[in-house]
Amino acid sequence: MEALALERKEDQKRQLKERIARLKKERNAIILAHYYQRDEIQEIADFRGDSFLLAQKAASTDADVIVFCGVHFMGESAKILAPSKTVIIPDERAGCPMADMVNVEGLRALKQQHPNAKVVAYINTSAEVKSETDICCTSANAIKVIESVDADEIIWVPDKNLGDYVSKFTSKKMIIWEGYCNTHDMLTVKDVEEMKTQYPDAQFVVHPECRPEVVKLGDFVGSTTAIIKYCRESDCQEFIVGTEDGTGYQLQLDSPNKKFHFATKYLVCPNMKVNNLKKVVRCLETMQPQIYVPPQVADQARASLERMLQVK
Numbered sequence: 001m002e003a004l005a006l007e008r009k010e011d012q013k014r015q016l017k018e019r020i021a022r023l024k025k026e027r028n029a030i031i032l033a034h035y036y037q038r039d040e041i042q043e044i045a046d047f048r049g050d051s052f053l054l055a056q057k058a059a060s061t062d063a064d065v066i067v068f069c070g071v072h073f074m075g076e077s078a079k080i081l082a083p084s085k086t087v088i089i090p091d092e093r094a095g096c097p098m099a100d101m102v103n104v105e106g107l108r109a110l111k112q113q114h115p116n117a118k119v120v121a122y123i124n125t126s127a128e129v130k131s132e133t134d135i136c137c138t139s140a141n142a143i144k145v146i147e148s149v150d151a152d153e154i155i156w157v158p159d160k161n162l163g164d165y166v167s168k169f170t171s172k173k174m175i176i177w178e179g180y181c182n183t184h185d186m187l188t189v190k191d192v193e194e195m196k197t198q199y200p201d202a203q204f205v206v207h208p209e210c211r212p213e214v215v216k217l218g219d220f221v222g223s224t225t226a227i228i229k230y231c232r233e234s235d236c237q238e239f240i241v242g243t244e245d246g247t248g249y250q251l252q253l254d255s256p257n258k259k260f261h262f263a264t265k266y267l268v269c270p271n272m273k274v275n276n277l278k279k280v281v282r283c284l285e286t287m288q289p290q291i292y293v294p295p296q297v298a299d300q301a302r303a304s305l306e307r308m309l310q311v312k
Helices: 002-027 039-044 051-060 072-081 104-113 142-148 160-167 189-198 224-233 245-254 277-286 295-310
Strands: 029-034 047-049 065-069 086-088 118-122 135-137 153-157 173-176 203-206 238-242 259-262
Touching: 002 029, 002 039, 002 277, 029 039, 029 051, 039 245, 039 277, 047 051, 051 065, 051 072, 051 295, 065 072, 065 277, 072 086, 072 295, 104 153, 118 142, 135 142, 135 295, 142 160, 153 160, 160 173, 189 203, 189 238, 203 224, 224 245, 238 245, 245 259
Parallel strands: 029 047, 029 065, 065 086, 118 135, 118 153, 153 173, 203 238, 238 259
Antiparallel strands: none
16 A cells, blocks of 8 residues: 555656646746755756855846745845746745844844944845845855955844854954844754764764854854765765755765765754645746835845855
8 A cells, every 4th residue: 555655656746747847848937946945846956056056047047937946035036136037936935034034124223323334134135135235145155245345344134143153254343133044043062962972973064054152063164055065075975964954965966875964853944845846836837926026126136136146
């Protein structure tokens, strides 16, 4: 019975993938998937990446339709950078609690308190917050972006953990917002120490969205893309991974003979996991839900995203 159920499930998955392939062709669509998506979503993606790479792909694609498999702010970034494209997401409930921790009113008040500061916003923010920002950044380019800004004071939103990490690489005064990523912030020193005892030969690779005391334990600290690259190129054969568990798909793809242990079973972003193949089919069939960003907000937010893309 179990084998039959498994066979049916695989058959259904195959049919959904075939339907997606046909619809993509009909719509001239491209599928962008974040590294934290379910394996089945990453399998069908034209491009897998972190928010920075996917923002670049959105800006440069020839496709008419972008299916963005990630969370809402990522779809907004794609729409801002590619305003003439139709951007759809499989499930509009895929939000980002960290992005919701910063609001326009609070940011404006902070700007008034620090009139000489420039605002650097992590890409994990809403379009409205981006429109109040001087320049955006990702975890991959945050240090370069901060150094590129012509100001001695930086208002940093919204992730305090990433803000703490990047502050160690700049002499600029950092005014750090009190937001955090629910998933990365869950990881504790105790979790990591237990894993290190269990796997003494493994290196600990960690995302800077984790707590400062956890980041300190890292053999390597970097963005999701940087972690994947480091593990691929490293001579080490075993890793304890301190980032969202969807990354396992690309890690295993790149390094099938290496061992990866996630630092805790709770490194799962529920918002990233709401998308599935059925929802991808439905959004391509109905062309809904579409991402809409008001033109004035989009124009201002685009300027801060484009400044980020210009930083080398």
